[in-house]
Amino acid sequence: MRAAWIETCGRPPVVADRPAPVPGPGTEVVRVSAAPITPLDLLCAGGTSYFGMPAVPYVPGVQGVGTAGGTPVWFATTAGMAPGDGSMAELALVRDEDLVKLPAGASPIAVAALGLSAVAAYLALTWRGELVAGEQVLVLGGGGVVGQAAIQLARLNGARRVVAGARSPGGRERATRAGADAVVSLGTDRGTEDVAELAARFSAACDGPVDLVLDPLFGVPAAAAARTLGKGGRLVNLGGSASETCPLDSATLRSRSLRVLGYTNNELTLEQRAAAITMIAEQAALGRLTVAHEVVPLEAAGEAWQRQAAGTAGGRIVLSIA
Numbered sequence: 642m643r644a645a646w647i648e649t650c651g652r653p654p655v656v657a658d659r660p661a662p663v664p665g666p667g668t669e670v671v672r673v674s675a676a677p678i679t680p681l682d683l684l685c686a687g688g689t690s691y692f693g694m695p696a697v698p699y700v701p702g703v704q705g706v707g708t709a710g711g712t713p714v715w716f717a718t719t720a721g722m723a724p725g726d727g728s729m730a731e732l733a734l735v736r737d738e739d740l741v742k743l744p745a746g747a748s749p750i751a752v753a754a755l756g757l758s759a760v761a762a763y764l765a766l767t768w769r770g771e772l773v774a775g776e777q778v779l780v781l782g783g784g785g786v787v788g789q790a791a792i793q794l795a796r797l798n799g800a801r802r803v804v805a806g807a808r809s810p811g812g813r814e815r816a817t818r819a820g821a822d823a824v825v826s827l828g829t830d831r832g833t834e835d836v837a838e839l840a841a842r843f844s845a846a847c848d849g850p851v852d853l854v855l856d857p858l859f860g861v862p863a864a865a866a867a868r869t870l871g872k873g874g875r876l877v878n879l880g881g882s883a884s885e886t887c888p889l890d891s892a893t894l895r896s897r898s899l900r901v902l903g904y905t906n907n908e909l910t911l912e913q914r915a916a917a918i919t920m921i922a923e924q925a926a927l928g929r930l931t932v933a934h935e936v937v938p939l940e941a942a943g944e945a946w947q948r949q950a951a952g953t954a955g956g957r958i959v960l961s962i963a
Contacts, residue, residue: 646659646700653947654943667736670735673728675705702728709735716740744923763921772795783807807825808827854874874900877902
């Protein structure tokens with residue numbers, strides 16, 4: 642079979658012929674249709690993640706879409722986090738418990754592009770953030786895959802107004818296409834490292850106090866967004882792409898009795914994850930949920946990997962394998 646192959650940590654994969662996997666007890670071979678290149682894949686293959694140095698060589702890919710026994714499925718793997726191969730191959734060996742049957746009409750490419758990023762957006766909003774219909778939501782990082790999904794999912798779950806923040810012009814355009822009512826610049830222009838000024842920008846774009854902030858950035862954007870929250874407001878953090886620390890002041894927290902909550906997909910049960918994937922695939926099939934993505938063939942995995950790592954891709958890159 643053909644597969645992308647990490648031979649050295651910190652280097653992009655090469656595509657080569659590899660032996661086909663052999664199923665054993667509790668596992669099944671999936672014929673892969675689509676596999677996204679995700680930040681977790683890049684992190685693990687870089688050799689500097691909190692999971693430790695991966696055992697090389699290995700096939701990367703922590704998630705994918707394909708068919709198992711003729712049935713369309715989404716699946717997860719532990720590639721890069723534990724010994725074993727992942728989704729970026731024509732065939733993948735998957736534990737039975739990591740298979741999720743997909744609804745009719747779900748596009749493999751669309752589901753692969755959404756995947757665990759959309760799971761994080763959905764459950765951070767609803768399960769962790771306790772979104773209630775009629776609330777106002779502020780989504781940071783609105784141009785990323787998590788942010789785009791969160792904008793749409795907030796609306797699908799009854800938010801009355803969704804405001805987004807994004808750093809680049811492309812990110813702001815993607816947030817607008819995702820349906821944000823207003824988009825605030827988080828760019829490098831003067832003043833955006835000033836918490837008070839950025840908070841003023843957010844407040845101007847919002848219709849009164851915000852109820853819930855979805856934050857994959859942390860740092861100055863999170864501190865500024867917290868100042869827009871009304872009494873009892875919630876900020877759910879699920880990443881630190883802006884900074885690992887945040888200048889969030891005590892007065893803001895205490896004066897409004899705010900809640901700051903952490904979220905990780907790693908906390909989910911298999912049942913929670915499966916239910917979320919099923920919902921996401923259903924909404925994608927109905928045309929209600931999508932994120933910017935591009936499709937490249939498996940043979941171009943090395944070049945695509947480099948573009949995704951450099952941030953020069955137009956969205957989530959999905960390898961088309963079938």
